[in-house]
Amino acid sequence: MNVLFRNVRELVARAEQEGKLISDIMIEQEMTMTHRSKEDIYAQMERNLSVMEEAVERGLRGVTSVTGLTGGDAVLIQNYIKSGNALSGDLLLDAVSKAVATNEVNAAMGTICATPTAGSAGVVPGVLFAVKNKLHPTREQMIHFLFTAGAFGFVVANNASISGAAGGCQAEVGSAAAMGAAAIVEMAGGSPQQCAEAFSITMKNMLGLVCDPVAGLVEVPCVKRNAMGAANALVAADMALAGVTSRIPTDEVIGAMFRIGQQMSPNLKETARGGLAATPTGQALARKIFGDSANVQ
Amino acid sequence: MKFTSVFDIIGPVMIGPSSSHTAGAARIGRVARDLFGRQPKWATIHLYGSFAETYKGHGTDVAIVGGLLDYDTDDERIKTAFFEAEQAGMTYTFLPETAHTDHPNTARIVLGDDDGEMSVVGISIGGGKIEISEVNGFKLHLTGGMPTILVVHDDRAGCIANVANCLAMHEVNIGHMEVSRIERGLTALMVIEVDENIDDRIIEQISYIPHITKVSKMNT
Numbered sequence: 400m401n402v403l404f405r406n407v408r409e410l411v412a413r414a415e416q417e418g419k420l421i422s423d424i425m426i427e428q429e430m431t432m433t434h435r436s437k438e439d440i441y442a443q444m445e446r447n448l449s450v451m452e453e454a455v456e457r458g459l460r461g462v463t464s465v466t467g468l469t470g471g472d473a474v475l476i477q478n479y480i481k482s483g484n485a486l487s488g489d490l491l492l493d494a495v496s497k498a499v500a501t502n503e504v505n506a507a508m509g510t511i512c513a514t515p516t517a518g519s520a521g522v523v524p525g526v527l528f529a530v531k532n533k534l535h536p537t538r539e540q541m542i543h544f545l546f547t548a549g550a551f552g553f554v555v556a557n558n559a560s561i562s563g564a565a566g567g568c569q570a571e572v573g574s575a576a577a578m579g580a581a582a583i584v585e586m587a588g589g590s591p592q593q594c595a596e597a598f599s600i601t602m603k604n605m606l607g608l609v610c611d612p613v614a615g616l617v618e619v620p621c622v623k624r625n626a627m628g629a630a631n632a633l634v635a636a637d638m639a640l641a642g643v644t645s646r647i648p649t650d651e652v653i654g655a656m657f658r659i660g661q662q663m664s665p666n667l668k669e670t671a672r673g674g675l676a677a678t679p680t681g682q683a684l685a686r687k688i689f690g691d692s693a694n695v696q
Numbered sequence: 697m698k699f700t701s702v703f704d705i706i707g708p709v710m711i712g713p714s715s716s717h718t719a720g721a722a723r724i725g726r727v728a729r730d731l732f733g734r735q736p737k738w739a740t741i742h743l744y745g746s747f748a749e750t751y752k753g754h755g756t757d758v759a760i761v762g763g764l765l766d767y768d769t770d771d772e773r774i775k776t777a778f779f780e781a782e783q784a785g786m787t788y789t790f791l792p793e794t795a796h797t798d799h800p801n802t803a804r805i806v807l808g809d810d811d812g813e814m815s816v817v818g819i820s821i822g823g824g825k826i827e828i829s830e831v832n833g834f835k836l837h838l839t840g841g842m843p844t845i846l847v848v849h850d851d852r853a854g855c856i857a858n859v860a861n862c863l864a865m866h867e868v869n870i871g872h873m874e875v876s877r878i879e880r881g882l883t884a885l886m887v888i889e890v891d892e893n894i895d896d897r898i899i900e901q902i903s904y905i906p907h908i909t910k911v912s913k914m915n916t
Contacts, residue, residue: 402697405697425702428702429701429702429703432700432701433700433701440702443703443707444702444703444706446709447703447706447707447709450709504712505712505713506712506713507712508711508712508713508755508774508775509711509712510709510710510711510712510770510772511709511710511712512706512707512708512709512710513706513707513708513709513710513715513719513823513824514705514706514707515704515705515706515715515822515823516714516715516716516822516823516824517710517712517713517714517715517718517719517824518713518714518715520712520715523706545706546702546706548705548706549702549703549705549706550702552705552706553699553702553704553705556698556699556704556705556822556823557697557698557699560822561705561822561823562716562801562820562821562822562823563716564716564745564746564800564801564822565799565800565821565822570822578705612750612753614753615749615750615751615752615753615754616713616750616753616754617712617713617714617753617754618713665745665800668746668800669716669717669746669749669750669800670745670746670749670750670800671749671750671753672749688753689752689753
């Protein structure tokens with residue numbers, strides 16, 4: 400197999416040596432590894448982009464999950480932005496609301512595109528459709544955004560994990576946020592190395608995040624973790640674009656995430672046996688939703 | 697490398713709420729049905745680890761049943777798969793198990809009809825990607841990313857060469873191949889990954905080769 404990169408160091412080196420974008424390297428690798436044409440690969444990513452766009456729009460119109468645990472927060476945040484009183488910045492909150500919108504649709508068993516998973520599907524579209532209003536990218540640039548995010552996610556998936564059951568929420572929302580941060584930097588005109596710095600800064604602040612879903616549902620706290628993942632990604636992207644770098648190289652940060660995931664108790668890895676799932680209210684919600692057969696210890 | 701495509705990371709397009717517990721589960725069910733070769737009449741689904749703990753909340757149950765009905769991960773009918781199964785005349789039982797498995801998201805599906813049954817073990821490794829780790833007691837490593845032929849045969853000299861010859865005659869190129877057996881001299885299983893989808897005629901021809909007991913295929 401013609402693997403063009405196995406880690407972030409190789410990915411960045413190749414992009415910088417060849418004067419290309421991270422997304423270009425990802426597209427080339429996809430072509431060599433799957434023997435598909437560039438047009439074919441583009442078309443599939445375009446479809447994924449459309450699914451993300453539809454999910455954001457649907458969430459912003461307001462949805463409610465089957466259990467009623469989540470839904471409607473994306474609308475609340477959008478209304479708050481319109482009030483003009485937002486303290487943390489309109490673009491940041493717009494990203495947060497769109498991340499929430501996507502995950503509310505996911506919790507309602509709607510159609511979404513996993514990025515890299517369904518539970519973390521809000522972060523990447525959230526930041527993409529928020530920075531879109533500031534950077535005014537072409538459709539093609541938006542597709543490139545997803546390839547850049549995918550390139551970093553590819554490295555994480557092969558060297559660590561993108562599964563909450565294997566690595567906790569740091570592997571899901573943590574990976575999604577770091578992928579999103581790197582993609583924002585590329586769209587904003589940053590260098591491949593700056594993409595890697597944004598990735599590292601984000602991931603370092605997601606390390607140790609546990610996966611503790613109430614009643615085993617992808618709702619509490621998943622939806623709000625997507626919100627914070629989006630906020631983390633935007634702030635880290637700005638830091639990297641400002642010239643801030645990470646003392647720990649990206650691949651070592653990914654290695655740390657992997658080992659933390661291995662050391663994490665199974666109770667905190669998507670089993671609904673620890674953390675918020677094990678709180679009195681978490682357990683009461685589980686009993687209310689599933690009755691006596693609930694995942695209550 | 698476990699993940700070979702960018703669409704393992706940005707994708708799949710799917711019905712929520714969980715890529716590993718909903719989309720991955722649907723794929724395990726669908727591969728099991730593919731390997732069985734037809735619509736099963738019944739299925740007993742053993743769930744392990746995180747699957748066992750959270751399957752109701754994640755819709756793992758409807759997703760596996762949807763997969764057994766041949767639904768893809770983005771098929772809206774996953775939501776109503778229990779009802780659809782009833783319409784299709786398929787019964788199912790879920791058994792959450794406490795036994796420890798190598799991977800936290802593991803399902804063992806025993807499926808069958810009046811003509812036979814099959815046991816398939818699948819694991820969901822994240823982002824909707826799966827691996828099949830066991831079929832009818834044989835350990836194997838199947839990702840479902842390539843068209844695959846499974847051949848159950850007597851464990852004796854020449855079987856592998858005969859099957860390979862048959863494929864060569866039809867100009868089918870083998871990309872990866874593995875053979876496993878439960879006990880020497882008894883039954884063995886060949887797993888053959890090929891470059892393009894396999895014609896039914898080739899499967900039929902392989903089934904006529906001496907000492908071959910069962911052939912199934914999985915196209916992509």
